[in-house]
Amino acid sequence: MMGEQYLTLIASLPPHMPKLFKTRQTPISRLKLDERLQMLEPEHRQELALIENLVHWNRMAIDTSDLEMIKRGRAVEQQLQNAFIKEIVQWRLEERTIVAALRRRRLGINVPPPVTHWGYGRWLRYIEAHWMEPAFALEYIFPWIPEAAQLLQDNNYLALERLLLSLVWDHYGRVVGDHYFDFEAVVVYVLRWDVIDRWSRYNKQRAEQRFNDMLDSALGGYASLFA
Amino acid sequence: MNEFVVALGWTGMYGAMALGAIGSIIGCAIAGQAAIGAMLETEGGYGRFIGISVMPSSQVIYGIVVMFTLQRNVTPENGGALFGIGIMAGLALLYSAVLQGKTCASAINAAKAKPEIFGLSLAPAAIVEGFAVFAFVFALVIAGGIPGGQ
DSSP states (O other), rough: OOOOTHHHHHHHHHHSSSSSOSSSSSSOOOOHHHHHHSOOOHHHHHHHHHHHHOOOOGGOOOTOOOOHHHHHHHHHHHHOHHHHHHHHHHHHHHHHHHHHHHHHHHOOOOOOOOOOOOOOSTHHHHHTTTTTTTTTTTTOOOOTTHHHHHHHHTTTTHHHHHHHHHHHHHHHHHHTOOOOOSHHHHHHHHHHHHHHHHHOOHHEEEEEEEEHHHHHHTTTTEEEEHO | HHHHHHHHHHHHHHHHHHHHHHHHHHHHHHHHHHHHHHHHHHSSSSHHHHHHHTTTGHHHHHOOOOOOOOOOOOTTTTTTHHHHHHHHHHHHHHHHHHHHHHHHHHHHHHHHOOOOGGHTHHHHHHHHHHHHHHHHHHHHHHHTTHHHOO
C-alpha cells in the first residue's frame, strides 16, 4: 500500500510532462522547488541532497577524479537506508559506468587492469571480461548500448546525450510505480526535475565552454607550453 | 456470561458510529492534505479541491444512522446480533472512508494537473462510496430482524 507522508508536498508540485524533449523549461523554478522541499523531514532532506549531489553533474567539480566519484558513490550507498532509493542510485551509477567503458574503449584504452578504479557496480568485472565485445555482451540487459556505441563512434554527442537523458527519464518514470505521495515519489520528482533542468540548459555554447574547461583542467600547465 | 454479551451489544451499537468516525477522520485528513498542496500550486478553483476532500465524511453519517437503528434495550438475546452488525458495518465504513480519502487525494492531484478530467477522476471515489452505501443499507435491513426493537 502506498505511503502518504508527503501528500501536501506532492500535490503542491506541478506535474512533469510525459515526454522529456517536449519540455522547454522546468515546471517549477529551483527556488520554489527548494521552498516546497522544506516540507520534507530533516533526514529526508539530507538524504535527497546526498543523492542529488551524487547524480547531478552540475553539482560536481569538473576535475572530480574517477576514484573520487567511486568513493563518493560507495559512501552515499552506505548512508542510504531506503532500498528503493539505493536501487535508483545504483542504476544511475551503473549506467554511467557503461558509458564510461564505451568512452574509454573509443579512446583506445585497453581493458582496465583489475586494480584500476574506473567504474562502479555489478557489471564492472563482466565488462572487463567482455571488453572487446561491441556491447560488452550486455545488449540483452541494456538494449541501448549498441545505439550509444554507434553514436559515440559517429561523434554524435548531442544524440548520445539525448539518448542517455531519455533513458534516465524513462527509467525514473518506470520505477516510480505505485509511489504517489511518499518520499520515493519526491526523490523521483526531483531527479526528473534535474534531468529537465539539464536538458533545458543544454546549448552549444555552454557545451563548448564546458568541454574547453575540462580540456584545460585535464592538460593542466601543458596547454600553455603550446600556446 | 450474560453481562459480557450485553457489553458486546453496547460495543456493537456504538461501534458502528465510532469506526465510521475514525474512517472519516483519516479519509478527510488524507484528502485534505492533498487539497492544501493543490491550492499552493493552482491559481483558482480551491472550492472544488476542498469539496472533494470532504467526501469521506459521509461514512460517519451512515455510522450514526446505523447506531440509531440499532438502539434498543440491550439484552443477552440481542447483544450478539447488535455486536455483529454494528462492528461489521463499522469496519466496512472505516475502510471505505480511508480508501476513499486516498482516491480523493489522487483525484485532487490529477485534477490539479489536468482540470478537464476533474469529473472523471472522481469516479473511483464514487464507486467506493457505493460500497459504503451497500454496507450501510444492508445493516439497516438486517437490523430489522433483531429482537427488542421499537
